[in-house]
Amino acid sequence: MESGRIKVDYLSRLEGEAALDVTIQNGQITDLQLNVFEPPRFFQSFLVGRKYYELPEITARICGICPVSYQMTALSAIERAFAVQVSEQTRKLRKLYALSQFIQSHALHIYMLAAPDFLGYESVISMASAYPEEVKRALRLKRLGNDLTALIGGREVHPVTPQIGGFSDLPSGKSLQAIAKRLTAAMEEAMDTARLIGQLAVPALAWDLTYVALSDPQEYAVNGGRLVSNKGLNIDPADYRDYLQERHISHANALHSAMENGSSFLVGPLARVNLNFAQLSSRAKEAAALTGVSFPSNNPFHSVAARAVELVHSIEEALQIIEELDEPRRENGGYIVRAGCGAAITEAPRGILSHSYCFNEQGVVLAADIVAPTSRNVHNIEEGLRLFIPQHLELPEEDLRLKCEMFIRNYDPCFSCSVHFLKLRVHSKC
Numbered sequence: 001m002e003s004g005r006i007k008v009d010y011l012s013r014l015e016g017e018a019a020l021d022v023t024i025q026n027g028q029i030t031d032l033q034l035n036v037f038e039p040p041r042f043f044q045s046f047l048v049g050r051k052y053y054e055l056p057e058i059t060a061r062i063c064g065i066c067p068v069s070y071q072m073t074a075l076s077a078i079e080r081a082f083a084v085q086v087s088e089q090t091r092k093l094r095k096l097y098a099l100s101q102f103i104q105s106h107a108l109h110i111y112m113l114a115a116p117d118f119l120g121y122e123s124v125i126s127m128a129s130a131y132p133e134e135v136k137r138a139l140r141l142k143r144l145g146n147d148l149t150a151l152i153g154g155r156e157v158h159p160v161t162p163q164i165g166g167f168s169d170l171p172s173g174k175s176l177q178a179i180a181k182r183l184t185a186a187m188e189e190a191m192d193t194a195r196l197i198g199q200l201a202v203p204a205l206a207w208d209l210t211y212v213a214l215s216d217p218q219e220y221a222v223n224g225g226r227l228v229s230n231k232g233l234n235i236d237p238a239d240y241r242d243y244l245q246e247r248h249i250s251h252a253n254a255l256h257s258a259m260e261n262g263s264s265f266l267v268g269p270l271a272r273v274n275l276n277f278a279q280l281s282s283r284a285k286e287a288a289a290l291t292g293v294s295f296p297s298n299n300p301f302h303s304v305a306a307r308a309v310e311l312v313h314s315i316e317e318a319l320q321i322i323e324e325l326d327e328p329r330r331e332n333g334g335y336i337v338r339a340g341c342g343a344a345i346t347e348a349p350r351g352i353l354s355h356s357y358c359f360n361e362q363g364v365v366l367a368a369d370i371v372a373p374t375s376r377n378v379h380n381i382e383e384g385l386r387l388f389i390p391q392h393l394e395l396p397e398e399d400l401r402l403k404c405e406m407f408i409r410n411y412d413p414c415f416s417c418s419v420h421f422l423k424l425r426v427h428s429k430c
Helices: 045-046 052-059 066-079 088-119 124-128 132-153 173-198 239-244 269-279 282-291 300-325 373-392 397-410
Strands: 017-027 028-035 211-215 228-231 245-249 253-258 340-348 351-357 365-371 424-427
Touching: 017 397, 028 132, 028 253, 028 300, 045 052, 045 365, 052 066, 052 351, 066 088, 066 132, 066 340, 066 351, 088 124, 088 132, 088 300, 088 340, 088 397, 124 282, 124 300, 132 173, 132 282, 173 282, 173 300, 211 269, 211 351, 228 239, 228 365, 228 424, 239 351, 253 397, 269 282, 282 300, 282 397, 300 397, 351 373, 373 397
Parallel strands: 017 424
Antiparallel strands: 017 028, 211 228, 245 253, 340 351, 351 365
16 A cells, blocks of 8 residues: 555544554654543542442452453452451452453353454344344353342442452352253353364464463462463562553543563563463363464464354353352451552453552542553554554555554453553555
8 A cells, every 4th residue: 555544533342532643654664553532530639538348349340351350350369468368258359250250251252253353243132133143142152241240249240249358248059050950051151162263264473472361280270379471470460560661642532552672562461371272171272272273372463263262161160159159158357457568469450450449448449550461562553553554555555544443452451441442544655
């Protein structure tokens, strides 16, 4: 493409608003800006002056897709500040709770957002006539994840039962066994999802990626572990602000995250599978083989395969946790409110989610810091586009625009959380 302008006023299948401006001279990108113009939502400012027990309720409303992650991260940060140690039962229930969100979110992204791109459809609606069984499978898997969230959290969106030290209400053993039967039945559908990924034509992109995720040698890390990378990072999650830097960018309301040396990094399912493959369940490793992807992978388009692998893992580990829980019992937990600070990271479906709070002696919030997974990935998306676009400059403008959309959607970004996408304007100069 020698010259022209490509503009998309609103891109479906993404959450939030952004624009992309690319200037090309003599086949080289001279300027590229991912303009996240989603208005700032000021949640951190809203939290200052609130009491500690309000945080889980408020933060769960930051995102309608990942309320579990926001709630769990807030609780973990508060518990660190107050030196609260949760029981093994609570730890397992929280892991099961987090896995429920992985199931619904990954099913949604794989089938509703990514598959239309890879299969050449403008939406899942247009895809449904050719792939009716796959779309029905997606809806069943998403419903299963939502129902498991509601069973533990009281409702599927903006749950209410998690609290400091535990839960205000517990699922019965009978209800857990009932959903375990559904999880068992869903396992083959999750494996079929991996088989579908193995049939997709995924673009190639070689990149010396830095990827960051939680990691624990004893289990597939979601709500615990250390924060590690493939380039030597290995820290307590509470120290994240000392190693993952943020800076304001004039063209975006989302901050850009970078390593100490200024380089971008990837978070999310591909980072997790790359760094924690050994901790995956046995069926998840089988699913990885079905996708045809060899992990670790430096191709960001293989994120869709990593989601399929995590979908299988989430179902298998959920079944294991339910078996271990048997009949959950009420516990008499207690804690002392005190002045101090606490920080925590959990793995949301889209990557690491960071919360940090400082409290006075009455438990009133003095300072708050929340960094969403998409905020971590925005810089990496820009850097990836700088590599990806030059490989496709021979395409017509419309096809190049679609390639850029595919690349960005592949990250499953939630721009609303980071601050429906996409205005793309390409200015070519020869």
